[in-house]
Amino acid sequence: MNNIYLPQLVTIEDIYEEAPDVRSFRLVFKDKFLRDSFEFKTGQFGLYSAFGLGESTFCIASSPTRKGYIQCTFRRSGRVTGGLYDLSIGDTMGFRGPYGNCFPMDEWKGKDLVFIAGGIGLPPVRSVIWNVLDRREDFGKVTIVYGAKTVADLVYKNELEHWEARNDVRLVQTVDPGGETPGWKGKIGFVPAILEETATSAENAIAVMCGPPIMIKYVLNALGKLGFADEDVYTTLENKMKCGVGKCGRCNVGDIYICKEGPVYTAVEVKRMYNDF
Amino acid sequence: MPDNFLKRRDIGKLIASVRDAGGRFVAPALAARQAVYKDISSAEELDDDYILPRNSYKELVFPQTEVIADFTIGKDGVGLKGRDVTGRDTVVFGARPCEAASLESLRSVFTWGFIDEFCTKREDRLVVITIACTKADGACFCTTVDLSPKSVTGSDVALSETDAGDYLVHSVSEKGKAFIAKHSDVFKAKPSADAVVKPIIMPERIKGVDLEKIKKFLSDTAHYENPVWPELTRKCIGCGACTYVCPTCHCFDITDEATAYGGKTPFEGERRKNWDACQFDNFTLHASGHNPRDTQFKRWRNRFMCKFNYYPKKFSSKGCVGCGRCIRVCPVRLDITEVMEAISKRP
Incomplete structure (x- = not known):
């Protein structure tokens, strides 16, 4: 029987x-065939199991240009993520x-390309960033605007x-007011405002963003001001x-199931959605 | 013209022959003083007085809880094995036509892109025998959602009761035809000449409900901000009872149950698929604390949207079959048809 779960x-x-x-985990499939044959595309996600506690959903944070493993990044916040957090190198977990x-x-x-991410919204964007950087010559200018609540909360510090x-990447880092440390050299302010400040050109450009729902809404406005078409x-x-x-019934935004019809959307689609996220 | 004839007194024989072949015979029988679908072994257990069993028979294809995988966590690593479902020949006898129409809705979700074989393999071996309604209560509203006690959608064999308590038999599907052929000793070729069919009861169509208007209202994303939602659904206490008795509600959770967790001690456990409900506040709660449906009216709105927008729009199937179970079971008397009426009146 094909057991989809x-x-x-x-x-x-x-x-x-x-x-x-x-924490981030670098994961390899135990099954050799799968290790060699597993493929995914940038933007896709998976369900990660801590056996005995359950499953949680995260994006695949690595780039498909890096073969042989996948990476996930998660915050310890509940039962499953707490259990995953406690695992050690060499331990086994599940992936769907x-x-x-x-x-x-x-x-x-x-x-x-302009990448905009807030807090732990960077992992899905990171998959795109590395995909771009691994075939840098295919793309034009790369700008990354990344912010978190505090300096400590910035992920992927290395x-x-x-x-x-790199001289072929423009990185603008920011922290929320009050989140700075004495030696902080980046910006202080919220991501949407800092994005506007960068005055990134919308000419022949694509914007890719991920962050909390409230950030998404304000970044959409800021991108509009910069001249980006939806x-x-x-x-x-x-x-x-x-x-x-597409079966368990909880990720839908109105009639749109994020798991089946997303998670990647253009701003055109987001603006057409029911106000349900 | 009926295809066959079934004598009331032969039902016992039918039960025995289904069970002798290893199958299950599920029919309305009393439990906690109410009619429910139960696995029965004799005709004496049948409830003769039921209008509609309290539970839906969706649990025959989508059980309240089921193990989908087993795991062991030991010193030598993790063992994981998925469960198989081969299904068991199951007859549901005495189902109502409203409910029969719901199976294809469930199927549309459970086969959307990815096929949930836990569900489909059971459904493949399920024979639905409906009996046209000769009784109804105030909560029945099948006619309002374009079904009727005469509907045969989703039914494999449709029965009409005669004055003598026997049944005229119509085979609806291939599965139904095969079932009748297999049990030809009880499904007689010809009805008695004097068989008179009991009158079918037609619940009155609720005049104020206009499904087209509801569809239009729900299709406009602006309706989300309409005060109609908090106004009409404020009294909902979020118990989720409506979702559990609803034949088209499909939401579930996936959870692990283990003998222990963590540490150095080996343990084992099961991964389960359990019924869940969109009416619960933690159903959509993010790890961050953000909750897209953070108040009860939003959760109620989601359920209504699921019935009258998502199901019809995404799957071209019925989200509501008018069985009325949610009305009967609601502890605060929130009547879905009142919401349907109120929305039908909106400009």
């Missing part, structure tokens, strides 16, 4: 401390996926340093999910 077993090959209560649609990156060749150092603005929506395959 049966996870695959994966081994935690490495663990990275990203921020307080935030990949599910959902993806960013249409082939359509973006030759265009400038990679932020790396992006900062069809050139992409976001990935997250909602609570249990099945990931």
